[in-house]
Amino acid sequence: MNDLSKRSVIAPIQAIDLMTAAFDLQRKGRSVIHMAVGQPAAPTPWVVREAAERAVRDGKIGYTEALGIPSLRERIACYYAETHGLEIAPDRVVVTTGSSGAFNLAFLALFDVGDNVALPAPGYPAYRNILKTLGLGAIEIPTTEDTRWTITPDMLAEAHARHDLKGLILASPNNPNGTMIAPKDLAAIVEACKRLGIRLIMDEIYHGLVYGFPTETALSFSDEVVVINSFSKYYCMTGWRIGWMVVPERFTRTLECLSQNLSLCVNAVAQIAGQAAFDATEELEQVKAGYAANRDLLLERLPSLGLGKLHPADGAFYLYADVAHVTSDSMQFARKLLQDTGVAVTPGIDFDSILGPQHIRLSYAGSQRDVSEGLDRIEGWLK
Numbered sequence: 001m002n003d004l005s006k007r008s009v010i011a012p013i014q015a016i017d018l019m020t021a022a023f024d025l026q027r028k029g030r031s032v033i034h035m036a037v038g039q040p041a042a043p044t045p046w047v048v049r050e051a052a053e054r055a056v057r058d059g060k061i062g063y064t065e066a067l068g069i070p071s072l073r074e075r076i077a078c079y080y081a082e083t084h085g086l087e088i089a090p091d092r093v094v095v096t097t098g099s100s101g102a103f104n105l106a107f108l109a110l111f112d113v114g115d116n117v118a119l120p121a122p123g124y125p126a127y128r129n130i131l132k133t134l135g136l137g138a139i140e141i142p143t144t145e146d147t148r149w150t151i152t153p154d155m156l157a158e159a160h161a162r163h164d165l166k167g168l169i170l171a172s173p174n175n176p177n178g179t180m181i182a183p184k185d186l187a188a189i190v191e192a193c194k195r196l197g198i199r200l201i202m203d204e205i206y207h208g209l210v211y212g213f214p215t216e217t218a219l220s221f222s223d224e225v226v227v228i229n230s231f232s233k234y235y236c237m238t239g240w241r242i243g244w245m246v247v248p249e250r251f252t253r254t255l256e257c258l259s260q261n262l263s264l265c266v267n268a269v270a271q272i273a274g275q276a277a278f279d280a281t282e283e284l285e286q287v288k289a290g291y292a293a294n295r296d297l298l299l300e301r302l303p304s305l306g307l308g309k310l311h312p313a314d315g316a317f318y319l320y321a322d323v324a325h326v327t328s329d330s331m332q333f334a335r336k337l338l339q340d341t342g343v344a345v346t347p348g349i350d351f352d353s354i355l356g357p358q359h360i361r362l363s364y365a366g367s368q369r370d371v372s373e374g375l376d377r378i379e380g381w382l383k
Protein backbone atom coordinates (compact mmCIF):
# COMPACT_ATOMS: atom_id res chain seq x y z
CA MET A 1 0.00 0.00 0.00
CA ASN A 2 1.24 3.45 -0.83
CA ASP A 3 0.32 5.59 2.17
CA LEU A 4 1.81 8.84 0.90
CA SER A 5 -0.19 11.38 -1.07
CA LYS A 6 0.19 11.42 -4.84
CA ARG A 7 1.16 15.08 -4.79
CA SER A 8 4.05 14.48 -2.40
CA VAL A 9 5.81 12.43 -5.07
CA ILE A 10 8.23 15.14 -6.06
CA ALA A 11 11.42 14.93 -8.10
CA PRO A 12 14.69 15.29 -6.22
CA ILE A 13 17.06 18.15 -7.02
CA GLN A 14 20.09 16.34 -8.42
CA ALA A 15 22.43 19.22 -7.54
CA ILE A 16 21.56 18.79 -3.88
CA ASP A 17 21.76 14.98 -4.06
CA LEU A 18 25.18 15.41 -5.66
CA MET A 19 26.24 17.86 -2.97
CA THR A 20 25.21 15.29 -0.36
CA ALA A 21 27.28 12.63 -2.16
CA ALA A 22 30.20 15.10 -2.29
CA PHE A 23 29.93 15.76 1.47
CA ASP A 24 29.90 11.97 2.04
CA LEU A 25 33.14 11.63 0.08
CA GLN A 26 34.66 14.54 2.00
CA ARG A 27 33.76 12.91 5.32
CA LYS A 28 35.60 9.80 4.12
CA GLY A 29 38.72 11.94 3.72
CA ARG A 30 38.60 12.66 -0.04
CA SER A 31 39.49 16.09 -1.33
CA VAL A 32 36.37 17.50 -2.98
CA ILE A 33 35.97 20.56 -5.20
CA HIS A 34 32.42 21.86 -4.95
CA MET A 35 31.20 23.12 -8.30
CA ALA A 36 27.75 21.59 -8.07
CA VAL A 37 25.68 23.66 -5.76
CA GLY A 38 24.90 27.31 -6.29
CA GLN A 39 26.09 28.82 -3.10
CA PRO A 40 28.79 31.36 -2.34
CA ALA A 41 31.91 29.91 -0.73
CA ALA A 42 32.42 33.33 0.91
CA PRO A 43 31.03 33.70 4.41
CA THR A 44 28.06 35.91 5.22
CA PRO A 45 29.32 39.53 5.47
CA TRP A 46 30.65 40.75 8.80
CA VAL A 47 28.04 43.43 9.39
CA VAL A 48 25.32 40.85 8.90
CA ARG A 49 26.85 38.46 11.41
CA GLU A 50 27.36 41.29 13.88
CA ALA A 51 23.72 42.37 13.59
CA ALA A 52 22.58 38.78 14.15
CA GLU A 53 24.93 38.41 17.12
CA ARG A 54 23.52 41.55 18.73
CA ALA A 55 19.97 40.27 18.18
CA VAL A 56 20.80 36.91 19.73
CA ARG A 57 22.51 38.56 22.72
CA ASP A 58 19.55 40.86 23.16
CA GLY A 59 17.37 37.75 23.19
CA LYS A 60 14.12 39.36 22.10
CA ILE A 61 13.54 36.92 19.31
CA GLY A 62 9.81 36.59 18.98
CA TYR A 63 7.27 36.35 16.23
CA THR A 64 7.35 39.29 13.88
CA GLU A 65 4.67 40.73 11.62
CA ALA A 66 3.72 38.02 9.09
CA LEU A 67 4.70 40.29 6.20
CA GLY A 68 8.08 41.02 7.78
CA ILE A 69 9.58 43.58 10.15
CA PRO A 70 8.41 47.01 8.90
CA SER A 71 11.94 48.51 8.89
CA LEU A 72 13.15 45.63 6.70
CA ARG A 73 10.24 46.09 4.28
CA GLU A 74 11.10 49.78 4.09
CA ARG A 75 14.78 49.00 3.49
CA ILE A 76 13.92 46.58 0.69
CA ALA A 77 11.66 49.23 -0.90
CA CYS A 78 14.59 51.63 -0.67
CA TYR A 79 16.79 49.14 -2.55
CA TYR A 80 14.59 49.63 -5.62
CA ALA A 81 15.00 53.41 -5.38
CA GLU A 82 18.78 53.02 -5.07
CA THR A 83 19.34 50.42 -7.77
CA HIS A 84 16.57 51.17 -10.28
CA GLY A 85 15.28 54.64 -9.40
CA LEU A 86 11.85 53.15 -8.66
CA GLU A 87 9.48 54.22 -5.94
CA ILE A 88 8.06 51.05 -4.43
CA ALA A 89 5.66 51.36 -1.50
CA PRO A 90 6.89 49.27 1.46
CA ASP A 91 3.32 47.91 1.63
CA ARG A 92 4.07 45.99 -1.57
CA VAL A 93 7.02 44.15 0.01
CA VAL A 94 6.52 40.71 1.56
CA VAL A 95 9.44 39.14 3.46
CA THR A 96 9.70 35.40 2.80
CA THR A 97 11.66 32.30 3.77
CA GLY A 98 14.12 32.62 0.91
CA SER A 99 12.82 32.94 -2.59
CA SER A 100 11.70 29.31 -2.16
CA GLY A 101 9.14 30.48 0.41
CA ALA A 102 8.07 33.20 -2.00
CA PHE A 103 7.35 30.70 -4.78
CA ASN A 104 5.01 28.76 -2.51
CA LEU A 105 3.19 31.89 -1.40
CA ALA A 106 2.98 33.35 -4.89
CA PHE A 107 1.74 30.13 -6.50
CA LEU A 108 -0.86 29.67 -3.75
CA ALA A 109 -2.04 33.26 -3.95
CA LEU A 110 -2.19 33.55 -7.72
CA PHE A 111 -3.32 30.21 -9.08
CA ASP A 112 -5.98 27.57 -8.52
CA VAL A 113 -5.55 23.82 -8.75
CA GLY A 114 -5.44 22.83 -12.42
CA ASP A 115 -4.17 26.20 -13.68
CA ASN A 116 -1.25 26.08 -16.09
CA VAL A 117 1.94 28.01 -15.48
CA ALA A 118 4.73 28.22 -18.06
CA LEU A 119 8.43 28.06 -17.34
CA PRO A 120 11.54 27.92 -19.49
CA ALA A 121 13.67 24.86 -20.21
CA PRO A 122 16.38 24.95 -19.11
CA GLY A 123 15.19 26.49 -15.86
CA TYR A 124 15.33 26.14 -12.09
CA PRO A 125 13.79 22.72 -11.29
CA ALA A 126 11.95 23.72 -8.13
CA TYR A 127 9.50 25.87 -10.14
CA ARG A 128 8.27 22.80 -11.98
CA ASN A 129 8.30 20.56 -8.91
CA ILE A 130 6.50 23.00 -6.59
CA LEU A 131 3.88 23.76 -9.25
CA LYS A 132 3.16 20.05 -9.67
CA THR A 133 2.96 19.45 -5.92
CA LEU A 134 0.44 22.26 -5.62
CA GLY A 135 -1.72 20.64 -8.30
CA LEU A 136 -0.80 23.10 -11.04
CA GLY A 137 0.26 22.32 -14.58
CA ALA A 138 3.93 23.08 -15.26
CA ILE A 139 4.24 23.84 -18.96
CA GLU A 140 7.86 23.81 -20.07
CA ILE A 141 8.71 26.04 -23.01
CA PRO A 142 11.97 24.80 -24.54
CA THR A 143 14.39 27.59 -25.42
CA THR A 144 17.08 27.41 -28.07
CA GLU A 145 20.16 29.24 -29.21
CA ASP A 146 18.03 31.03 -31.86
CA THR A 147 16.35 33.14 -29.18
CA ARG A 148 19.47 33.33 -26.99
CA TRP A 149 17.92 30.71 -24.66
CA THR A 150 15.02 32.94 -23.62
CA ILE A 151 11.26 32.85 -24.15
CA THR A 152 9.93 35.36 -26.66
CA PRO A 153 6.40 36.85 -26.82
CA ASP A 154 5.68 34.63 -29.86
CA MET A 155 6.72 31.48 -28.01
CA LEU A 156 4.54 32.54 -25.08
CA ALA A 157 1.53 33.24 -27.31
CA GLU A 158 1.93 29.83 -28.96
CA ALA A 159 2.08 28.02 -25.61
CA HIS A 160 -0.88 30.07 -24.38
CA ALA A 161 -2.97 29.04 -27.39
CA ARG A 162 -2.33 25.40 -26.51
CA HIS A 163 -2.42 25.47 -22.71
CA ASP A 164 -4.48 28.51 -21.63
CA LEU A 165 -1.69 29.77 -19.39
CA LYS A 166 -2.45 31.60 -16.18
CA GLY A 167 1.13 32.35 -15.29
CA LEU A 168 4.72 32.51 -16.44
CA ILE A 169 7.79 32.26 -14.25
CA LEU A 170 11.15 33.44 -15.55
CA ALA A 171 14.56 34.15 -14.06
CA SER A 172 17.11 36.65 -15.34
CA PRO A 173 19.95 35.85 -14.87
CA ASN A 174 18.66 32.33 -15.33
CA ASN A 175 19.75 29.17 -13.54
CA PRO A 176 21.43 26.94 -14.86
CA ASN A 177 23.02 29.06 -17.57
CA GLY A 178 23.41 32.58 -16.17
CA THR A 179 21.79 33.86 -19.37
CA MET A 180 19.86 37.12 -19.13
CA ILE A 181 16.94 38.72 -20.89
CA ALA A 182 17.82 42.11 -22.39
CA PRO A 183 15.72 44.98 -20.98
CA LYS A 184 13.82 45.57 -24.24
CA ASP A 185 12.99 41.85 -24.49
CA LEU A 186 11.85 41.83 -20.88
CA ALA A 187 9.61 44.82 -21.60
CA ALA A 188 8.15 42.89 -24.55
CA ILE A 189 7.47 39.84 -22.36
CA VAL A 190 5.78 42.02 -19.72
CA GLU A 191 3.62 43.54 -22.46
CA ALA A 192 2.77 40.11 -23.91
CA CYS A 193 1.76 38.83 -20.47
CA LYS A 194 -0.53 41.84 -20.03
CA ARG A 195 -2.08 41.34 -23.46
CA LEU A 196 -2.66 37.60 -22.94
CA GLY A 197 -3.84 37.85 -19.33
CA ILE A 198 -0.87 35.88 -17.98
CA ARG A 199 0.57 36.74 -14.57
CA LEU A 200 4.34 37.17 -14.77
CA ILE A 201 6.43 36.04 -11.81
CA MET A 202 9.98 37.25 -12.24
CA ASP A 203 12.72 35.58 -10.22
CA GLU A 204 15.47 38.19 -9.77
CA ILE A 205 17.51 36.22 -7.23
CA TYR A 206 20.75 36.68 -9.20
CA HIS A 207 20.46 40.44 -9.54
CA GLY A 208 23.70 42.05 -8.40
CA LEU A 209 25.70 39.19 -9.93
CA VAL A 210 25.92 40.45 -13.50
CA TYR A 211 29.08 40.90 -15.57
CA GLY A 212 28.49 43.82 -17.87
CA PHE A 213 25.01 42.93 -19.16
CA PRO A 214 22.31 45.63 -18.71
CA THR A 215 20.06 44.74 -15.77
CA GLU A 216 16.51 45.91 -15.31
CA THR A 217 13.90 44.78 -12.83
CA ALA A 218 10.54 43.76 -14.30
CA LEU A 219 9.03 46.30 -11.88
CA SER A 220 10.34 49.04 -14.18
CA PHE A 221 7.87 47.92 -16.82
CA SER A 222 4.76 47.17 -14.78
CA ASP A 223 3.33 47.29 -11.25
CA GLU A 224 1.38 44.13 -12.02
CA VAL A 225 4.34 41.74 -12.09
CA VAL A 226 5.30 39.71 -9.03
CA VAL A 227 9.03 40.04 -8.44
CA ILE A 228 10.89 37.58 -6.24
CA ASN A 229 14.35 38.14 -4.80
CA SER A 230 16.49 36.72 -2.01
CA PHE A 231 19.39 37.36 0.31
CA SER A 232 20.86 33.95 -0.59
CA LYS A 233 23.12 34.68 -3.54
CA TYR A 234 24.53 38.22 -3.91
CA TYR A 235 24.33 38.70 -0.11
CA CYS A 236 25.97 35.31 0.67
CA MET A 237 23.17 34.25 3.02
CA THR A 238 21.93 30.90 1.68
CA GLY A 239 21.53 29.26 5.08
CA TRP A 240 19.67 32.15 6.68
CA ARG A 241 16.60 31.42 4.58
CA ILE A 242 15.43 34.90 3.85
CA GLY A 243 14.10 36.56 0.72
CA TRP A 244 11.29 38.81 -0.42
CA MET A 245 8.75 39.56 -3.06
CA VAL A 246 7.16 42.71 -4.41
CA VAL A 247 3.51 42.38 -5.39
CA PRO A 248 0.66 44.63 -6.50
CA GLU A 249 -0.58 46.25 -3.30
CA ARG A 250 -4.03 44.63 -3.50
CA PHE A 251 -2.39 41.19 -3.05
CA THR A 252 -0.62 42.05 0.19
CA ARG A 253 -3.43 41.17 2.59
CA THR A 254 -3.93 37.74 1.01
CA LEU A 255 -0.21 37.04 1.28
CA GLU A 256 -0.28 38.20 4.88
CA CYS A 257 -3.09 35.75 5.72
CA LEU A 258 -1.29 32.92 3.89
CA SER A 259 1.94 33.69 5.76
CA GLN A 260 0.18 33.89 9.12
CA ASN A 261 -1.27 30.44 8.61
CA LEU A 262 1.59 28.68 6.87
CA SER A 263 4.56 29.91 8.90
CA LEU A 264 3.48 32.76 11.26
CA CYS A 265 6.52 34.75 10.19
CA VAL A 266 10.02 34.48 8.78
CA ASN A 267 12.84 33.75 11.23
CA ALA A 268 13.31 36.98 13.23
CA VAL A 269 17.12 36.81 13.49
CA ALA A 270 17.39 36.30 9.74
CA GLN A 271 15.21 39.37 9.17
CA ILE A 272 17.42 41.55 11.38
CA ALA A 273 20.50 40.13 9.68
CA GLY A 274 18.99 40.69 6.23
CA GLN A 275 18.44 44.35 6.92
CA ALA A 276 22.15 44.76 7.71
CA ALA A 277 23.09 43.10 4.42
CA PHE A 278 22.33 46.33 2.57
CA ASP A 279 25.30 47.88 4.43
CA ALA A 280 27.73 45.19 3.24
CA THR A 281 28.18 46.41 -0.33
CA GLU A 282 31.95 46.88 -0.14
CA GLU A 283 32.56 43.34 1.12
CA LEU A 284 30.02 41.87 -1.31
CA GLU A 285 31.53 43.64 -4.31
CA GLN A 286 34.85 42.04 -3.43
CA VAL A 287 33.20 38.63 -3.39
CA LYS A 288 31.66 39.41 -6.76
CA ALA A 289 35.07 40.39 -8.15
CA GLY A 290 36.20 36.86 -7.19
CA TYR A 291 33.32 35.36 -9.20
CA ALA A 292 34.25 37.55 -12.16
CA ALA A 293 37.84 36.28 -12.01
CA ASN A 294 36.59 32.67 -11.79
CA ARG A 295 34.31 33.26 -14.74
CA ASP A 296 37.19 34.68 -16.80
CA LEU A 297 39.36 31.69 -15.94
CA LEU A 298 36.65 29.19 -16.91
CA LEU A 299 35.83 31.01 -20.15
CA GLU A 300 39.51 30.96 -21.01
CA ARG A 301 40.23 27.33 -20.14
CA LEU A 302 37.01 25.40 -20.86
CA PRO A 303 37.32 25.59 -24.67
CA SER A 304 40.72 23.88 -24.54
CA LEU A 305 39.10 21.07 -22.51
CA GLY A 306 36.51 20.62 -25.26
CA LEU A 307 33.86 22.27 -23.09
CA GLY A 308 33.59 25.52 -24.98
CA LYS A 309 29.99 25.17 -26.13
CA LEU A 310 28.38 27.33 -23.46
CA HIS A 311 25.19 29.31 -23.04
CA PRO A 312 25.76 33.08 -22.72
CA ALA A 313 27.17 33.58 -19.21
CA ASP A 314 25.77 37.04 -18.49
CA GLY A 315 25.29 36.69 -14.76
CA ALA A 316 24.80 34.49 -11.65
CA PHE A 317 27.76 32.16 -11.02
CA TYR A 318 27.10 29.34 -13.44
CA LEU A 319 28.33 28.07 -16.77
CA TYR A 320 26.17 25.63 -18.67
CA ALA A 321 28.24 23.43 -20.96
CA ASP A 322 27.20 21.08 -23.74
CA VAL A 323 28.90 17.72 -23.19
CA ALA A 324 27.11 15.81 -25.97
CA HIS A 325 30.44 14.86 -27.54
CA VAL A 326 31.48 12.91 -24.43
CA THR A 327 28.20 11.62 -22.98
CA SER A 328 24.47 11.32 -23.53
CA ASP A 329 23.91 10.82 -19.79
CA SER A 330 25.10 13.84 -17.81
CA MET A 331 23.96 12.23 -14.53
CA GLN A 332 26.31 9.29 -15.00
CA PHE A 333 29.02 11.70 -16.22
CA ALA A 334 28.68 13.83 -13.05
CA ARG A 335 28.69 10.81 -10.73
CA LYS A 336 31.77 9.31 -12.38
CA LEU A 337 33.58 12.67 -12.41
CA LEU A 338 32.90 13.02 -8.68
CA GLN A 339 33.95 9.45 -7.94
CA ASP A 340 37.14 9.61 -10.04
CA THR A 341 38.33 13.16 -9.37
CA GLY A 342 36.38 14.57 -6.41
CA VAL A 343 34.98 17.38 -8.59
CA ALA A 344 31.25 17.88 -8.08
CA VAL A 345 29.29 19.37 -11.00
CA THR A 346 25.55 19.31 -11.66
CA PRO A 347 23.94 17.19 -14.38
CA GLY A 348 21.68 19.20 -16.67
CA ILE A 349 18.83 16.74 -16.15
CA ASP A 350 17.67 18.91 -13.20
CA PHE A 351 16.97 21.82 -15.50
CA ASP A 352 15.78 20.37 -18.76
CA SER A 353 14.31 16.91 -19.33
CA ILE A 354 15.11 16.97 -23.06
CA LEU A 355 18.52 18.59 -23.57
CA GLY A 356 19.61 18.23 -19.91
CA PRO A 357 21.21 14.79 -20.40
CA GLN A 358 23.78 16.42 -22.68
CA HIS A 359 24.65 19.37 -20.42
CA ILE A 360 26.41 19.98 -17.14
CA ARG A 361 26.34 23.06 -14.94
CA LEU A 362 29.51 24.34 -13.33
CA SER A 363 29.15 26.71 -10.40
CA TYR A 364 31.98 29.19 -9.96
CA ALA A 365 30.81 30.51 -6.60
CA GLY A 366 33.83 28.90 -4.93
CA SER A 367 37.33 30.21 -4.31
CA GLN A 368 39.68 30.93 -7.22
CA ARG A 369 42.01 28.20 -5.98
CA ASP A 370 39.21 25.63 -6.06
CA VAL A 371 38.03 26.62 -9.53
CA SER A 372 41.56 26.37 -10.87
CA GLU A 373 42.13 23.00 -9.17
CA GLY A 374 38.74 21.78 -10.41
CA LEU A 375 39.73 22.66 -13.97
CA ASP A 376 43.06 20.83 -13.62
CA ARG A 377 41.31 17.71 -12.37
CA ILE A 378 38.66 17.80 -15.13
CA GLU A 379 41.40 18.32 -17.72
CA GLY A 380 43.36 15.30 -16.48
CA TRP A 381 40.19 13.18 -16.41
CA LEU A 382 38.98 14.10 -19.89
CA LYS A 383 42.37 13.42 -21.52
Ligand SMILES: Cc1ncc(COP(=O)(O)O)c(C=O)c1O
Binds near residue numbers: 038098101175203205
Ligand atom coordinates in the same frame (compact mmCIF):
# COMPACT_ATOMS: atom_id res chain seq x y z
C1 LIG B 1 16.80 30.69 -9.89
C2 LIG B 1 16.71 30.34 -8.44
N1 LIG B 1 15.64 30.76 -7.76
C3 LIG B 1 15.50 30.44 -6.45
C4 LIG B 1 16.44 29.70 -5.76
C5 LIG B 1 16.22 29.37 -4.31
O1 LIG B 1 16.90 30.25 -3.48
P1 LIG B 1 16.56 30.63 -1.99
O2 LIG B 1 15.35 29.88 -1.57
O3 LIG B 1 17.77 30.29 -1.22
O4 LIG B 1 16.30 32.10 -2.01
C6 LIG B 1 17.59 29.27 -6.43
C7 LIG B 1 18.60 28.47 -5.75
O5 LIG B 1 19.56 28.01 -6.28
C8 LIG B 1 17.72 29.61 -7.81
O6 LIG B 1 18.78 29.22 -8.52
